[in-house]
Amino acid sequence: MRKVILTVLIFTLSLALIVGCSQQSAQNTQPEPEQKTEEKPATSSSFSGIKMAVGGAGGGWYIAGAAMGAVWEKNLDGFSTTLVPGGGLANPTRINNNQEVVGFTYITNAVGADKGLAPYKEKHENMYGMINLNIRQYYHLMVLQDKKATSLEQITQEKIGLKISPGPRGSGSENTTQLVLKEYGIGYEDLKNWGGSFEFSSPGDAVDKIRDGHLDTYGCQTTAGDPSTTDLAVSRKMSFIPLSDKVSDALVTQYGYTKGAIPAGTYQGQDNDVPTVYDSVILVVNKDASEDLVYNLVKTLVEKEADLKNVHAIFKDFDPNVASQMPLKLHPGAEKYFKEKGLL
Template sequence: MKTVIYKRKRWSVALVVLLVFSLSLMSGCSKQTTDNNSISVESTQLNMVAGTSGGVWYIGMGAIGKLYSDNYPGTTVNLLAGGSSGNPLRLESGETDFSITQHTMAVAAAKGQEPYKKATQNVSSIINLKDITRLNIVVRDDVPIYSIEDILEKKYPLKLAHGPVGTVSEVFGRWAFEEYGVGFKDITSWGGKLFANNYNDVASLFQDGQIDMFFWTGPGEAGFIQETASGTKLRWLPVKEEVINTLAEKYGLNKGTIPAQFYGGAVGTETPCVIDATELIVRKDLQEEIVYNLTKVICENKDDIVLAYSAWNTFDPETAWQDLGLPLHPGAEKYYKEKGWIK
């Protein structure tokens, strides 16, 4: 089965959702490989792992998958759900070909640092999207928590939606809380509860009072937060500077802010947070020509990708090869050199 090909270049939201659905239906197809475990360019099946189903990475990677199949007829693209910390391991094992992760996770995978037990050997980077991915720590306004320190001081029985385990929201949020002395086990020992639901569920759970707080890490403004803010008063908690500095030293995160005007002004004040960027990654042993073509399609169709997911408008093809957490794949390097961006 081939990916559905649409003739129109300008995509509506409904079209992108249909695209993602069509890609996800193909996950049962068998993989065609050559004797050296490389994919045949003439009849390619490209297995992609994104973020949580229906999330922003899922939409963005779906758009990339469509562009690839449009430009290389005969290609079948399978899009699967995943998570930032788990995605490098799925490439390492050969389960998938192309994926997405945070720069911090790429660095950790290359070095074998937490959350990885050892360094990856079969994972390469191709693009740093240079987006600004922010950790949002959001609490309902009627919950008597005004800082992360309050949770520890009050031993508050927090009902926390940290996101699916292994996603960057869960990992970054857990790292930040641990620097304040608040572990997930502490929260449950105080009578709290942890939720790993997809964000499609979080808005309704939050509005119903079943959740007090959630983490979300991503660029721009999330649709589910916009939905939640329309019916529930929210409060964004800051991460103090000394914690940000520690997280930067340990994991490579950086200091940023959540703009006051986000979510129709619901954030209210510039809120200090930790930030990161997004990298696109591939199997190191993926055929060079496929990686060259993939890099070319992404770099030469930025406008279409941004139409599908506007927060990636920071992507600059000329510098996309810089500041990578993992070694640059030779196929991507070939493309950048041909363009004259790598001298």
């Protein structure tokens, strides 16, 4: 396996990463056909390395995976990490089928795969949780103030036709937008019947279309302070739509989101906290990966927290105290480490 070489680490240090909506499409491609493979995970006795499913080549998860691999290689003798492009929806299936040993994904994708919920066709019983990286991506719903819409309850009751970009089709943003609308009892066709429309635009295109009047609403799952969202709030007066406690609770219970809020002042014109939900990025692992291997991978990330944060800004919120928290069965190697350290 090829080694994640020093030049990749240098590249990651020089690249300013903001994980935002612009990466959602690459990170949330549809699951690949579920073809089984005979390849075995790396064993603890060799510690020769692993293949890790990340995001699209050059994207945020790809670069983060390279940085993480560098930390493992620095602290585990003879270890190497091979990065394989993937995405948030596809990676659980790849790990379940043992195409790679470890992979990045969202908690909501992992929960859906674990339960066999659409678009997954079966329960992913060979995929276990490994570690919660605590990379938080908040759901944003913004409407032009000219629409005079301040809540989804009002939009539903008054049947306000929104011209919305929910994000690229199949992305995390689009998936969350659909789930939010569903909890309010509406869908794309309702918006269309009320005089609205929907376009599956990239973040940059969506911002441009709102500026020129083709769209009036923007749905996105991204980090607080995302550049595209910041740019939109500066260029047009937007209302930030909150989610009700009832809807947030349903999203938490059914799909694994976490309740949170976009802090007041994050964007121009946003004077109050905006109640919403967020999704977290985690690592999942094939259940047949050896206990010693997973134990040492988790141990290295937790105990070399400073190294992890130094090599990439995406890990700034990584917190060992929440590293074991996810609604999935933990791999025995991860569980062993977390229990030893009182983190579970």
